[in-house]
Amino acid sequence: MARILAAADGLFGAADTAGPITMDDIATAAGIGKGTLFRAFDSRDGLLDALSDAKFAPVREALEGGRPPLGSEAPARERVVAFLDAVLTFKLDNRHLIRAREVSSTGALRTERYRWMQDALRALIADAMPGATAGDAGYAAHVLLAAIHIDLVEELLAGGRTPERIRRSQAALARAVLADVPG
Amino acid sequence: MARILAAADGLFGAADTAGPITMDDIATAAGIGKGTLFRAFDSRDGLLDALSDAKFAPVREALEGGRPPLGSEAPARERVVAFLDAVLTFKLDNRHLIRAREVSSTGALRTERYRWMQDALRALIADAMPGATAGDAGYAAHVLLAAIHIDLVEELLAGGRTPERIRRSQAALARAVLADVPG
DNA sequence: AGAATTTCGGACTGTGAGTCCAGAAAACCG
DNA sequence: CGGTTTTCTGGACTCACAGTCCGAAATTCT
Numbered sequence: 001m002a003r004i005l006a007a008a009d010g011l012f013g014a015a016d017t018a019g020p021i022t023m024d025d026i027a028t029a030a031g032i033g034k035g036t037l038f039r040a041f042d043s044r045d046g047l048l049d050a051l052s053d054a055k056f057a058p059v060r061e062a063l064e065g066g067r068p069p070l071g072s073e074a075p076a077r078e079r080v081v082a083f084l085d086a087v088l089t090f091k092l093d094n095r096h097l098i099r100a101r102e103v104s105s106t107g108a109l110r111t112e113r114y115r116w117m118q119d120a121l122r123a124l125i126a127d128a129m130p131g132a133t134a135g136d137a138g139y140a141a142h143v144l145l146a147a148i149h150i151d152l153v154e155e156l157l158a159g160g161r162t163p164e165r166i167r168r169s170q171a172a173l174a175r176a177v178l179a180d181v182p183g
Numbered sequence: 184m185a186r187i188l189a190a191a192d193g194l195f196g197a198a199d200t201a202g203p204i205t206m207d208d209i210a211t212a213a214g215i216g217k218g219t220l221f222r223a224f225d226s227r228d229g230l231l232d233a234l235s236d237a238k239f240a241p242v243r244e245a246l247e248g249g250r251p252p253l254g255s256e257a258p259a260r261e262r263v264v265a266f267l268d269a270v271l272t273f274k275l276d277n278r279h280l281i282r283a284r285e286v287s288s289t290g291a292l293r294t295e296r297y298r299w300m301q302d303a304l305r306a307l308i309a310d311a312m313p314g315a316t317a318g319d320a321g322y323a324a325h326v327l328l329a330a331i332h333i334d335l336v337e338e339l340l341a342g343g344r345t346p347e348r349i350r351r352s353q354a355a356l357a358r359a360v361l362a363d364v365p366g
Numbered sequence: 367a368g369a370a371t372t373t374c375g376g377a378c379t380g381t382g383a384g385t386c387c388a389g390a391a392a393a394c395c396g
Numbered sequence: 397c398g399g400t401t402t403t404c405t406g407g408a409c410t411c412a413c414a415g416t417c418c419g420a421a422a423t424t425c426t
Contacts, residue, residue, distance in 0.1 A: 024414095371425090377418095
């Protein structure tokens with residue numbers, strides 16, 4: 001099963017010129033049949049989720065493990081910025097995979113991972129801004145995540161912006177939104 | 184051809200419980216064959232674009248026609264807010280259609296309409312914030328549009344927020360971002 | 367070894383976008 | 397008007413891809 005994920009990872013990693021990656025492609029690359037593939041992961045979404053969850057794990061752990069700048073010792077406001085930067089970097093590093101998943105059937109915002117990110121971010125924001133209501137913090141979390149939606153990231157890249165510049169803009173945006181929320 | 188659009192509009196308008204709307208559905212509803220449908224609009228995307236452009240026309244005209252609050256006589260900052268509110272309202276009123284289009288193949292940000300909106304908004308923001316660089320204004324435009332992405336709007340609705348509340352939150356966000364851009 | 371059970375993989379099905387072409391309708395000509 | 401050419405129509409067909417099924421192969425049990 002790790003072999004399947006590795007094969008899929010290889011395909012998505014090298015996905016530049018290639019068209020969309022099908023389940024048959026992955027089965028072939030992993031040297032197994034389609035039936036086996038679908039038994040291991042119930043659906044295409046299931047496979048993509050498993051793969052990207054594996055690659056996302058470091059971010060989760062950094063937040064939960066508690067080492068600064070993501071960990072709980074850093075100032076709350078900077079934790080928000082650091083978290084968003086970590087997620088954005090993850091997306092920049094895995095965009096073919098992320099895009100494949102977000103294009104897919106069930107809306108990306110109903111994903112387990114989106115819920116987790118939104119909730120984590122909401123909590124961080126609430127922490128940073130004691131004056132904000134729960135609804136405000138939740139909304140701010142949604143909006144800041146929307147600002148790093150894969151479609152937008154790819155559009156910015158296509159427009160010639162460097163990843164570093166995107167990260168800087170995004171950090172500035174986060175600080176601006178945070179500055180306002182408590183009002 | 185107007186008849187086809189009307190039929191499609193009816194389907195999307197009543198699309199609540201129904202599953203996805205296929206091209207065959209639309210052909211049947213319009214009382215024509217599939218070939219004719221594809222000759223009139225080259226592709227599914229073409230049809231959806233034509234339909235939603237028709238419904239979006241009032242917004243375009245309000246901006247270009249120049250009546251306040253969208254028109255050029257209002258203060259620039261409020262024009263930004265009014266424009267975003269108009270687009271958001273349009274999306275709220277046509278979400279099944281918009282969703283069908285954004286789920287579709289080619290990324291929604293490469294759409295003619297997205298380009299138009301982003302450009303119009305960039306210009307309005309540049310107008311409102313003489314201190315901002317072109318890049319900053321463009322980025323702010325992207326971000327404010329991302330905040331009214333259909334997926335997010337539907338998620339907020341599903342979370343129990345009323346359309347009015349979403350519009351208020353969004354207006355507040357726009358003002359917050361505008362307050363910051365010139366820095 | 368031989369029976370029972372689990373797992374494998376590729377042939378098969380279902381669905382929906384997009385194509386094709388035989389015939390209907392229309393336009394043109396004498 | 398009758399015939400001929402051109403244009404238009406619509407439904408049968410193709411194609412790609414996710415997901416299912418079942419006979420064969422492997423594994424475990426006795």
